[in-house]
Amino acid sequence: MDKEKKAADRIKEQSVTYEMYAAMPDDGHRYEIFDGKLEMMSPGATASHQTISGTLFFMLMQSCKSDYLIFHPPFDVILSKTNVLQPDMMMIHRSRLHLVTERGIEGAPDMVVEIISPGSRKKDRGVKMETYAKFGVQEYWVIDSDTRTLEQFQLVEENYELIQLFDGDDRVISDKLPCVSFEVSEIFAEVMRGQ
Structure with missing residues (x-):
């Protein structure tokens, strides 16, 4: 067993902090930490995931x-x-x-987006959603390429409420993010062209 594997195994056995995570050797995988538990992320994104992400980002x-x-x-x-x-x-x-540093965003962003993949469906609708709500992320979008929908959740007190389920040519808008305005079908257009 090499040194890197031993170090990674040791970290997995204890409550992991950001400092421990940042000091881990690069093993080619991506990780997240949930309440001190290190979890490997799903394998690399699919072509449709990347296409949707790129289109939405643009x-x-x-x-x-x-x-x-x-x-x-x-x-x-x-x-x-x-x-x-x-x-x-x-x-x-x-x-x-002031929350943006060289390490990342240190605090709750105004909005986060998760694009569901087969390996992330349960996590995106479960522990990730709970964690984002717990730390005060005001708006959470779940994009599902299978159903070609965008679910818009907003924080109400300490939990998310589904505000809108967008599909087809529904116009995505947000009272918390006034700059947002597009038809949900636009983010799936390239994926649909490739099928």
Whole structure:
């Protein structure tokens, strides 16, 4: 067993902090931390996942870049010492730039997006959703390429409520993110052309 594997195994046995995570040797995998538990992320994104992510990033940059910084992975969202996630996309208002450091976003972004893949469906709708809500991410989008939908959740007190399920040519808007305005079908257009 080599040194890197021993170090990774030792870290997995104890409550993991951001500092421990950041000091891990690069083993070619991506990890997240949930309440001190290190979890390997799903294998690399599929072509449709990347296409949807790229299209959404482009659209948000066109309409929101003057008010928000928009990031995509690998980029850490450090919600606490023992909760570090890498959403598929995140937006943070320019008035909150003090949360953006060289390490990542140190606090809750204004909005995060998870694009469901077969290996992430349960996690995106479970532990990730709970963690984002617990730390005050105001808006959470779940994009499902199978159903070609975008679920918009907003934080109400300490839990997310489904505000809208967008599909087809529904226009995606948000009272919390006024720069957002596009038809949900636009983010799936390239994927549909390739099928």
